[in-house]
Amino acid sequence: FRSAYTLSFVDRMILSLLVAPIRTALDISDTEVSLLIGLAFALFYTLLGLPIAWIADHWNRRNLILAGVALWSLMTAGCGFAGSYATLFLARMGVGVGEAALSPAAYSMLSDTFPRDRLARAMAVYSIGVPLGSGVAMILGAFVVQTVLAAPMVDLPLIGPIEAWRTIFLWVAAPGLLICLLLLTVREPLRRGLAVSAAGQVADGAVGPGFLAHLKSQRRALGALFAGMSLIGLVMYGVIAWVPTFFARTYGMEVAEAGLWFGLIMAIGGGAGLVLGGSLADRMFGRGIADAHLRVMRLSILLGGPPLLAATLMPNAMFAFAMLGVAFPMLTMHGVGTVALQFITPNQYRARVTALYFFVVNLTGLGFGPMLMALLTDHVFGYDGALRYSIALVTVVALPIAAIILTVGFSAFARDLTRTADAGR
Numbered sequence: 001f002r003s004a005y006t007l008s009f010v011d012r013m014i015l016s017l018l019v020a021p022i023r024t025a026l027d028i029s030d031t032e033v034s035l036l037i038g039l040a041f042a043l044f045y046t047l048l049g050l051p052i053a054w055i056a057d058h059w060n061r062r063n064l065i066l067a068g069v070a071l072w073s074l075m076t077a078g079c080g081f082a083g084s085y086a087t088l089f090l091a092r093m094g095v096g097v098g099e100a101a102l103s104p105a106a107y108s109m110l111s112d113t114f115p116r117d118r119l120a121r122a123m124a125v126y127s128i129g130v131p132l133g134s135g136v137a138m139i140l141g142a143f144v145v146q147t148v149l150a151a152p153m154v155d156l157p158l159i160g161p162i163e164a165w166r167t168i169f170l171w172v173a174a175p176g177l178l179i180c181l182l183l184l185t186v187r188e189p190l191r192r193g194l195a196v197s198a199a200g201q202v203a204d205g206a207v208g209p210g211f212l213a214h215l216k217s218q219r220r221a222l223g224a225l226f227a228g229m230s231l232i233g234l235v236m237y238g239v240i241a242w243v244p245t246f247f248a249r250t251y252g253m254e255v256a257e258a259g260l261w262f263g264l265i266m267a268i269g270g271g272a273g274l275v276l277g278g279s280l281a282d283r284m285f286g287r288g289i290a291d292a293h294l295r296v297m298r299l300s301i302l303l304g305g306p307p308l309l310a311a312t313l314m315p316n317a318m319f320a321f322a323m324l325g326v327a328f329p330m331l332t333m334h335g336v337g338t339v340a341l342q343f344i345t346p347n348q349y350r351a352r353v354t355a356l357y358f359f360v361v362n363l364t365g366l367g368f369g370p371m372l373m374a375l376l377t378d379h380v381f382g383y384d385g386a387l388r389y390s391i392a393l394v395t396v397v398a399l400p401i402a403a404i405i406l407t408v409g410f411s412a413f414a415r416d417l418t419r420t421a422d423a424g425r
Contacts (some may be wrong), residue, residue: 042367044094053355068101073176080169124278131270138263224409232363277333293340304330
C-alpha cells in the first residue's frame with residue numbers, strides 16, 4: 001500500500017517540476033498551470049471518490065486498488081502524449097479517477113488489520129507515501145529533468161521524435177505495472193464488526209444508523225476535521241506545487257536543483273513528522289486523552305506554521321531551505337487526522353466517510369491551494385517575482401483559522417468517540 005501511495009504522489013506531483021517547459025510548449029499562464037496541477041486532478045479524484053468508496057464498502061478492496069493503480073499509470077503516460085492544453089487537462093482528470101480508488105479502500109483495510117492503539121502508527125507508515133512520493137518526484141525528477149531536458153527533442157522507438165518533457169511522464173508511469181504485480185500478493189482482510197454475506201457483500205444497514213444519519217449525528221466533529229484539514233491542505237498542496245518555482249524566481253536557482261533539495265526535505269522531514277505525529281497520538285490516546293489526534297493536528301500548525309512563513313521571506317536560498325527543513329517535520333504531523341476519522345466511523349461506512357473526507361480536503365487543498373497562490377501572483381501582485389508573497393499570504397491566513405477550528409472540535413470529537421465505542425464498534 002505504501003508503495004502504491006508513494007507512486008501516486010510521484011505521478012501526481014511531477015508536473016510541478018515541468019512548469020517552465022509546459023508553459024512554453026502550450027503558451028499558458030501560471031493560473032492555467034495551477035489548474036493542471038490541482039483542479040484537473042482534484043475534481044475527478046474527489047467527485048468519483050464517493051461512488052468508488054461505495055464499491056470499497058461492499059466488495060473486494062484489494063482488487064479495486066489494483067484497478068486504480070493500472071488506470072492512473074495509464075493516464076499518467078497519456079499526459080506525455082497530450083497534444084493540447086485540453087487533452088492534457090483530460091489526462092490529468094484520468095489520473096485523478098484512478099487514484100480515487102486507493103486511499104478509501106486502503107484505510108478501510110488497515111482499520112481491519114491493526115488494533116486501535118497501534119492504528120495511528122500503522123497509518124503513519126502508509127501516509128509516508130505523501131511526503132515520500134512528493135519528495136521522490138522532486139528528487140528523481142530533478143535528475144530526470146536535467147538529463148531529459150538537456151535535449152529539446154527525444155526520439156522514441158515506434159513513436160518518433162517528441163518534446164523531451166513529455167518523456168518524463170512515461171518514466172514515472174512505468175513503475176505502476178510492478179505495483180500491480182505486488183498487489184496480487186496482498187490478501188483481503190476480514191471486515192471486523194459487521195455481517196458479511198457468503199458472496200462477500202456488506203449489508204449496508206448492519207451496524208449503526210444510515211449513512212446520512214451517521215453524518216448528521218457527527219456533524220460537529222466531522223466538520224472540525226474536514227475544515228481543519230482542508231485549510232492545512234490548502235497551504236501544503238500550494239507550497240508543494242510552487243516551492244521549486246519560488247526558488248527559481250526569488251533566488252535564481254535552477255528548478256531542478258530546487259526540486260532536489262526540497263524533495264530531500266519532504267522525503268526525510270515529512271516522513272519523520274508523520275511517524276512522530278502517529279507515535280505521539282498513540283501515546284496520548286493510550287493515556288486516555290480522547291481528542292489526542294486533534295490536539296496533535298493543532299500542535300503541528302503551531303510548531304510548523306511560523307517557520308513555513310519565515311521560509312518565504314528569507315534573504316537567501318540557504319536560510320529558506322533551513323526554515324523549510326524545520327517546518328515540514330512539524331506540519332506533516334497533522335496526518336493523524338485520517339486516523340481520528342476511522343475511530344468515530346462504523347466499519348461499513350469507513351470507505352465512504354474517508355472518500356467524503358478526501359472529497360472536501362482535496363478539492364479545497366489540491367484543487368484550490370495551487371490555484372489560489374497563482375491567482376494572487378497573476379492578478380493581485382501582478383508579477384512573477386511576487387510568488388513568495390502569495391505563499392506567505394495564504395499561509396498566514398489559512399493556518400491560524402485551521403488551529404481555531406480544530407480547537408472548537410475537541411469536545412465534539414471526544415463525545416462522538418465515546419458514543420461509537422459504547423455502540424460496540
